[in-house]
Amino acid sequence: MRALSDRVNGFTDSVIRRMTRISDACGAINLSQGFPDFDPPRELMDALAKVAYDGPHQYSVTYGAPNLREALAEKHARAVGRPIDPETQVLVTCGGTEAMMAVMMSVCNPGDKVLVFSPFYENYGADAILSGAQPLYIPLVPPDYGFDLGLIEQGFRDGAKAIIICNPSNPCGKVFSREELTAIGALAERYDAYIITDEVYEYLVYDPWEHVCMASLPGMFERTITCNSLSKTYSITGWRLGYVIGPEEVVEMAKKVHDFLTVGAPAPLQEAAVAGLALPESYYRGLRALYTKKRAYFLEGLDRIGLKHNEPQGTYFVMIDIQDFLDLPQFRGWTDLAFCEWMTREIGVAAVPGSSFFKEDVRNLIRLHFAREESTMDEALRRLEKMCALLDKARQTP
Ligand code: GLN
Numbered sequence: 001m002r003a004l005s006d007r008v009n010g011f012t013d014s015v016i017r018r019m020t021r022i023s024d025a026c027g028a029i030n031l032s033q034g035f036p037d038f039d040p041p042r043e044l045m046d047a048l049a050k051v052a053y054d055g056p057h058q059y060s061v062t063y064g065a066p067n068l069r070e071a072l073a074e075k076h077a078r079a080v081g082r083p084i085d086p087e088t089q090v091l092v093t094c095g096g097t098e099a100m101m102a103v104m105m106s107v108c109n110p111g112d113k114v115l116v117f118s119p120f121y122e123n124y125g126a127d128a129i130l131s132g133a134q135p136l137y138i139p140l141v142p143p144d145y146g147f148d149l150g151l152i153e154q155g156f157r158d159g160a161k162a163i164i165i166c167n168p169s170n171p172c173g174k175v176f177s178r179e180e181l182t183a184i185g186a187l188a189e190r191y192d193a194y195i196i197t198d199e200v201y202e203y204l205v206y207d208p209w210e211h212v213c214m215a216s217l218p219g220m221f222e223r224t225i226t227c228n229s230l231s232k233t234y235s236i237t238g239w240r241l242g243y244v245i246g247p248e249e250v251v252e253m254a255k256k257v258h259d260f261l262t263v264g265a266p267a268p269l270q271e272a273a274v275a276g277l278a279l280p281e282s283y284y285r286g287l288r289a290l291y292t293k294k295r296a297y298f299l300e301g302l303d304r305i306g307l308k309h310n311e312p313q314g315t316y317f318v319m320i321d322i323q324d325f326l327d328l329p330q331f332r333g334w335t336d337l338a339f340c341e342w343m344t345r346e347i348g349v350a351a352v353p354g355s356s357f358f359k360e361d362v363r364n365l366i367r368l369h370f371a372r373e374e375s376t377m378d379e380a381l382r383r384l385e386k387m388c389a390l391l392d393k394a395r396q397t398p
Contacts, residue, residue, distance in 0.1 A: 011126045015337070015356035022341060023350035029380045032340075032350040034170070034316055034369040035237040037376060040276075041283065044234055047275035051268045060267040062259050064092025064243070068270045071277035076226070076245045080216040088248040091255050092270060094262045096200045096229030096242040097123055099254075100164075102261070103225050103244055104131040106253035107162050107194050114196075115155045115163040117147065119357035121170040121198065136160055137359040142319075143310055145174040149183055156191035163193060165214060168201040171357045171367045172319060173312025175209040178217075185220050194250070195220065200229040200242075203284050204291050205314040215246070225250050232316075233287070234276040239269045291316060291370075294377070298370035301381040305388045316371040319354065323364040325387075328394050336363050347387045349380050 019032035039045065056065075063069065069086035077084045084090065093099040100123060108114060110132030116124050118137040128135045136155045140147050152163065163184065167176045176184075188195050195214055202211045215224040225246035231237040242265075244254050258264075299318065302309050308321040322339055325331050331339060336353035343366075344350040354365030370377060 007129060010129045014122055014126075016122060016352050019340060019344065019350050019352050022344050026345050026348070026350075028344045028348045028350045029372075029376060029383070030350045031368040031370070031372070031380055032344075032352045034371055035231075036235040036371040037373055038235060040235045041279060043275045043279060044236065044272055047272040048268070051272050056267045056271055058267060060092075060264050060270055062264050063255050064090065064265065065267060065270040065274075067274050068092055068277075071274055072243050072245065075277060076215075079213045080221055082221060084245060085248070089245055089251050091244040091251050091258055092265050093242040093244060093258055094265050095231065095240040096198060096227055098258065098262060099227035099229070099242040099244045100124070100196070100198060101127050101130065102254040102257040103196055103227055103246075103250070104128065104133060105257045106250055107131075107196065107225070108133040112162075113155070113158065113160040115152060115160045116359075117164070117166070117169070118359035119172050119354070119362075120164070120359075121166055122356050124164055124166075133162075135359075139360065140169070140172055140174060142172070145169070145172045145310075147180075149187070152184060153187050153191075156187055156193055160191075161193055162196055163188060164196045164198065166198040167214070168205055168209075168211065168314025170198075170201065170315055171317045171352070171354070173310065173315045173317055175205050175211060175313040177209075178212045181212055181214050182217055185214065185217050188223055189219060193223070195224040196227065197224060198227050200227075200232050201315040202228070203233055203287050204316055205288065206292055206295060206312070209313040211314065222247055225254075230273050230276060233284075234273070236269075236273070236276075239266070239273065241265055241269060241273050294370045294372070294374070297374055298368075298377050298381075301377060302384075305381060305385040306391070307384060307388065316369045317367050318370065319365045319367055320351070321364055322366055324391055326364060328390060330390075336366055340366055343387065348383045 016033045023030040069090045073084040073086035073090050104127040108131040112133050114133040116135040117140050138151050197214045205211045215221045215226050229242035310319045336355050340351050340353045351366040351368050
């Protein structure tokens with residue numbers, strides 16, 4: 001048979017989602033793919049039950065149900081301090097995943113350079129390949145995942161047409177400060193580049209950090225395309241609801257991609273999700289408080305059992321340093337992927353290997369998430385503690 005598509009051959013399946021499949025097959029505790037194990041707000045479940053009988057069950061308007069687009073436009077208008085037109089500036093997609101892909105397809109021609117921070121959410125790799133864009137990587141340097149603005153300027157000088165900013169950042173938990181965003185924005189303006197943001201973790205930020213919406217900064221709305229999702233905000237990752245908001249010219253392009261790729265996000269779920277956008281401010285404060293507690297609980301647990309980790313400023317991810325394990329004779333020469341597969345099978349806790357996020361040759365990190373009930377975290381920590389016993393044993397053996 002003749003060779004299939006080189007473009008699709010250029011990337012693998014998602015390691016994040018592969019780890020979920022392995023985890024399910026082993027009956028492990030899944031701390032790999034990030035999604036909560038608790039229910040969405042009651043209001044959303046009630047609305048969904050009502051929709052089952054009242055409908056809609058047929059297609060919504062391709063670009064998103066009008067009432068959902070209106071609610072999203074109002075939300076974004078409050079964030080950016082300017083009116084948003086739900087007809088021309090908002091597109092509802094199947095998750096943040098489709099939002100990013102539709103925007104990359106809309107902005108990039110094959111060969112266009114796009115700046116991507118490393119570590120990056122692994123979807124951006126496939127987004128770049130499918131849209132033909134050539135990623136130029138800007139390192140986010142551990143432990144605080146800072147970056148060199150000079151490299152961004154260099155990238156724009158070399159012709160980068162856009163920059164992708166995941167804020168708060170998956171997997172490293174960095175929250176970009178107003179100063180950092182302002183500085184990046186000034187460069188984007190100087191070199192006439194687009195800014196594509198992925199803000200799906202906007203509400204999962206921890207004191208003293210605050211989320212700043214790039215499009216809200218002076219002069220930035222015109223060049224910023226905001227991608228977002230309802231998945232994390234309302235604990236509905238399976239509903240697959242995302243959106244794009246930005247200048248009309250770009251959104252009109254993204255609408256065309258969406259029209260032929262998916263036709264529309266599920267109409268009943270769009271209808272039910274409107275109830276989420278109607279929730280009061282206190283809901284978002286509660287969500288932040290909930291994750292603040294989970295973060296503290298999990299990080300304290302990791303400290304107690306002796307796993308080294310970063311201090312995420314946002315998101316529900318934490319990076320664990322496994323170098324001490326890789327130095328043990330039984331793991332010598334292992335990749336982080338092999339380690340994660342072993343950990344899932346033998347320890348019963350699934351993680352994502354760090355190498356699926358880094359452009360650099362990083363092999364000593366794995367990503368866990370803490371969007372789990374405390375009892376589940378307890379069990380995961382108990383299992384991981386057994387793994388840590390391997391280190392104690394090695395220390396005791398001369
Ligand atoms: N953002 C989640 C993660 O990184 C997964 C999202 C997805 O799989 N669509 O784990």
